[in-house]
Amino acid sequence: MAMTRVTPTPPTVAVFDVNETLSDLSGLVPRLEEVGAGPEILPAWFAATLRDGFAITAAGGLADFASIGVPMLASMLNEGSLRGSALESAEHVVGAMADLDLHPDVAPGLRALVEAGVRVVTLSNGAARVAESLLERAGLRDLVEQCLSVADAGRWKPAREAYTYAARRCAADCGELALIAVHPWDIDGARRAGLRTGWVSRAAGAYPPFFLAPEATGRDLPELVATLTRGGQ
Amino acid sequence: MAMTRVTPTPPTVAVFDVNETLSDLSGLVPRLEEVGAGPEILPAWFAATLRDGFAITAAGGLADFASIGVPMLASMLNEGSLRGSALESAEHVVGAMADLDLHPDVAPGLRALVEAGVRVVTLSNGAARVAESLLERAGLRDLVEQCLSVADAGRWKPAREAYTYAARRCAADCGELALIAVHPWDIDGARRAGLRTGWVSRAAGAYPPFFLAPEATGRDLPELVATLTRGGQ
Numbered sequence: 001m002a003m004t005r006v007t008p009t010p011p012t013v014a015v016f017d018v019n020e021t022l023s024d025l026s027g028l029v030p031r032l033e034e035v036g037a038g039p040e041i042l043p044a045w046f047a048a049t050l051r052d053g054f055a056i057t058a059a060g061g062l063a064d065f066a067s068i069g070v071p072m073l074a075s076m077l078n079e080g081s082l083r084g085s086a087l088e089s090a091e092h093v094v095g096a097m098a099d100l101d102l103h104p105d106v107a108p109g110l111r112a113l114v115e116a117g118v119r120v121v122t123l124s125n126g127a128a129r130v131a132e133s134l135l136e137r138a139g140l141r142d143l144v145e146q147c148l149s150v151a152d153a154g155r156w157k158p159a160r161e162a163y164t165y166a167a168r169r170c171a172a173d174c175g176e177l178a179l180i181a182v183h184p185w186d187i188d189g190a191r192r193a194g195l196r197t198g199w200v201s202r203a204a205g206a207y208p209p210f211f212l213a214p215e216a217t218g219r220d221l222p223e224l225v226a227t228l229t230r231g232g233q
Numbered sequence: 234m235a236m237t238r239v240t241p242t243p244p245t246v247a248v249f250d251v252n253e254t255l256s257d258l259s260g261l262v263p264r265l266e267e268v269g270a271g272p273e274i275l276p277a278w279f280a281a282t283l284r285d286g287f288a289i290t291a292a293g294g295l296a297d298f299a300s301i302g303v304p305m306l307a308s309m310l311n312e313g314s315l316r317g318s319a320l321e322s323a324e325h326v327v328g329a330m331a332d333l334d335l336h337p338d339v340a341p342g343l344r345a346l347v348e349a350g351v352r353v354v355t356l357s358n359g360a361a362r363v364a365e366s367l368l369e370r371a372g373l374r375d376l377v378e379q380c381l382s383v384a385d386a387g388r389w390k391p392a393r394e395a396y397t398y399a400a401r402r403c404a405a406d407c408g409e410l411a412l413i414a415v416h417p418w419d420i421d422g423a424r425r426a427g428l429r430t431g432w433v434s435r436a437a438g439a440y441p442p443f444f445l446a447p448e449a450t451g452r453d454l455p456e457l458v459a460t461l462t463r464g465g466q
Binding site: 043044047048050051052054055056057059060063067068071072126156157158159160170184185188189192193199205206208209210211 | 247276277280281283284285287288289290291292293294296300301302305308379389391393417418419422425426428437439442443444
């Protein structure tokens with residue numbers, strides 16, 4: 001008797017995280033060097049910015065990504081080695097987040113999704129114009145239906161309201177959406193809100209055991225898209 | 234005409250954060266050295282543990298502090314330089330959080346509060362037994378009425394429910410409580426929940442502009458207690 005192969009239904013809409021999932025933050029290093037700082041500050045800065053943004057979210061508030069990221073970076077820069085003031089230097093670096101390159105697997109992954117008939121949107125804890133700018137620079141803006149920001153949801157990811165806002169803007173149910181991200185906290189939050197999930201692991205280590213696990217994982221975006229849409233592994 | 238000096242009313246209950254506010258995390262460094270790791274990992278580990286705990290809180294979930302902190306530290310340790318497995322090494326380090334010393338300003342600060350007639354409790358995102366152990370080792374357990382954990386509130390600080398839980402356990406209104414912490418995210422959350430707040434700045438830099446500001450600040454706990462209870466500055 002032949003086995004029945006159950007092919008997963010593709011999601012209706014792929015909802016992309018932006019910073020680090022689409023964009024390569026290592027592109028901030030030249031700006032850090034321009035202001036007189038080293039690259040080792042980057043992961044600590046991004047983690048601390050998310051920590052404080054999530055704290056405000058957990059406490060019921062809402063803050064703008066740059067309004068946390070800029071003073072956070074300024075507080076971490078060593079005044080003595082800077083060419084300008086810490087705040088000006090931090091603005092110069094964080095302002096480059098809209099001018100970063102996309103990871104090389106993003107373009108083929110987005111094309112594979114669109115060819116499979118999946119709608120594509122972005123949902124960022126940063127400003128919508130950052131995602132617009134990144135996609136335009138890469139010549140991929142026409143593949144993406146909408147660039148959404150949690151600022152209009154009133155709550156940052158991973159609060160449930162951020163994901164349900166995206167579903168509403170896509171005129172779809174949460175279960176028709178697949179959140180695609182490199183950040184396990186985003187996968188966890190999307191699952192709790194009832195979305196499907198895909199984790200791009202790239203060079204990351206094991207998925208943390210304390211977060212809800214993704215439905216599909218790929219080392220790069222084309223591999224993940226194959227798993228999510230055509231039952232590939 | 235003589236000026237009327239308005240003396241602030243002391244809070245009924247001082248609610249203390251535990252990790253870093255009472256305890257000195259640098260006491261984990263010898264354990265890190267025992268397992269073959271360096272001290273530079275400590276601030277990054279603590280920030281990442283809070284980031285992911287806050288993410289789960291913002292998403293509506295609840296996780297145990299150690300269940301995040303141990304695998305997080307394990308993922309940051311360099312397997313090649315360790316004496317045992319990464320997980321065993323991380324458990325050895327995180328397990329020492331109940332055996333740390335208190336900062337030297339804690340004992341005089343707690344005594345000043347009790348002498349001023351202020352009740353003292355602790356409220357930690359970690360386990361209640363960690364605070365019990367720290368206070369007992371320092372011979373200060375009798376100054377503290379209760380050691381509370383957010384595990385029993387169902388939500389981590391800085392979610393509102395964590396602070397209202399403390400008020401309920403103290404049979405007091407939120408406005409009679411003063412949250413005392415070194416972490417600005419804790420001050421911000423407590424203010425949003427309607428508590429009074431005191432920030433121990435110790436060696437920290439400026440208070441972040443994106444968080445609600447504390448009612449009182451002290452470089453050490455006795456200075457803060459004077460401001461909160463007797464109108465000192």
